[in-house]
Amino acid sequence: TQLLEQSPQFLSIQEGENLTVYCNSSSVFSSLQWYRQEPGEGPVLLVTVVTGGEVKKLKRLTFQFGDARKDSSLHITAAQPGDTGLYLCAPNTGFQKLVFGTGTRLLVSP
């Protein structure tokens, strides 16, 4: 069983601040997805990273896959209240299923 940790568990910041959340594991993965979930809704796919060291940008969000493909980070620049939600990482296990982290709950206050 892969050990998957997301940190921090909870983050409360003011609008305009920058933040980084992390997803770490002791296992190597072939790819990894990041999702965002708003209260009462299903998670929405943000990005897939595949190559070690890969960096992808989605507007103010920057995703990085570690060189060894064991970890990933999500950096948000100038956070806005609309960024509020639960951020989940989900590495591909290669067995028809994903393993989801426990998530980072982000609250951005105006």
Next chain:
Amino acid sequence: SQTIHQWPATLVQPVGSPLSLECTVEGTSNPNLYWYRQAAGRGLQLLFYSVGIGQISSEVPQNLSASRPQDRQFILSSKKLLLSDSGFYLCAWRAGTGGGYEQYFGPGTRLTVT
């Protein structure tokens, strides 16, 4: 484009009553289908997944069961609900063999067992 539906959106059931949650996918064929449960403020726990009609893999022993009577229909059931079955139930699909690993989620069902 593909869409995924779940119903009901919310459900309040007494302990010991049966359960049936339904999930349907449109716009794709032979998808992999998944049932997850999410406790308040927690991550997603995979309950069941299916790679084809009648094929169900169970991840967590419990009093729940799943069935896939049609290619794009996935049902989660229980004969007798427990208080611990309360939670947010999510259905998801991904492309079958040869597709990517991304999963796409339905809107969820909020189940409260009283």
